[in-house]
Amino acid sequence: MEPSVLVSDFLAKCGGYAVVDGGFATELERHGQNLNDPLWSAKCLISSPDLVRRVHLDYLDAGANVIITASYQATIQGFEAKGLSREEAETLIRRSVEIACEARQIYHDRCTKDSWDFLHSENITTRRPVLVAASVGSYGAYLADGSEYTGNYGDSMTMEKLKDFHRRRVQILAKSGADLIAFETIPNKLEAQAYAELLEEEGIDIPAWFSFSSKDGVNVVSGDSISECASVADSCKQVAAVGINCTPPRFIHGLILSIRKVTDKPVVIYPNSGETYDAESKQWVKSSGEADEDFVSYVGKWRDAGASLFGGCCRTTPNTIRAISRILFDKSSLTLSKAEDN
Ligand SMILES: C[S+](C)CC[C@H](N)C(=O)O
């Protein structure tokens, strides 16, 4: 099936809009995990696979239609640096997808056994569609120094080096049983181009989304133009959606409008809470700017600007996702009228 068809069919089945999950690592931390480690959330694939499954389930229970795997910072290079063999590293990357698929199975079995979770559209009732998106974090994520928020890889970085860095993990994830690959928190145009060439060269036959991060609402974090970055995604046939993640909510509306100008592909957005990441301590700190915690009230505006998939990134929780789901699908929700008034 054409990548774009898979995603448009999925969106149609969801009722036009889909809910993405929320901060994955955030939820691991809320369950007591210390992620101050070069592998960040991927360390839980080794130490706490049951908790990884539990967090996926929590997001499914909250209403997510897309769950994103624990592979954001799961790289062969990162696992090898921890002393694991190449084979063990590859197994863990596959396992990240298997665990998410297990969570989906448990969720659907539970819905069948107990009361079904129905999506009501006209007279048709179907079970809520759920896709598993295999996360690929940037080269900057692997560096584990917050480089995904600068996109500064130095002058010696090239497209070939980036392709070689990402190649094997992308090959593995494409054959892992995931429904799509989520290239997340992309900080610069060079990495987007590397992903696009990699998808082409490797003949990757599942869809992908490209999601960029921004800290000014105009450019991606490196300073490259969002329009140029989104155009790279638009030109790649495997890319079925383009968007923004791990970016303060106040920047999202303008970024959706900029993306919309260069592509007709569905727009995915999953902002963070608006806090700032301190890479040294691996902690989030409150910014001096406006409080964005209640960004759920912006969802109606983002939908009107042309976004189709909505979720949360770092420092958002199942509560955020539950509220987004209610706004999008519960027509009687008071929050909907509040969001539309904004
Ligand atoms: C999306 S950031 C918060 C992930 C963690 C970062 N790559 C680090 O390792 O510090």
Ligand SMILES: N[C@@H](CCS)C(=O)O
């Ligand atoms: N999927 C990752 C994104 C980090 S920016 C997570 O939610 O932890």
Ligand SMILES: [Zn+2]
């Ligand atoms: Zn994030």
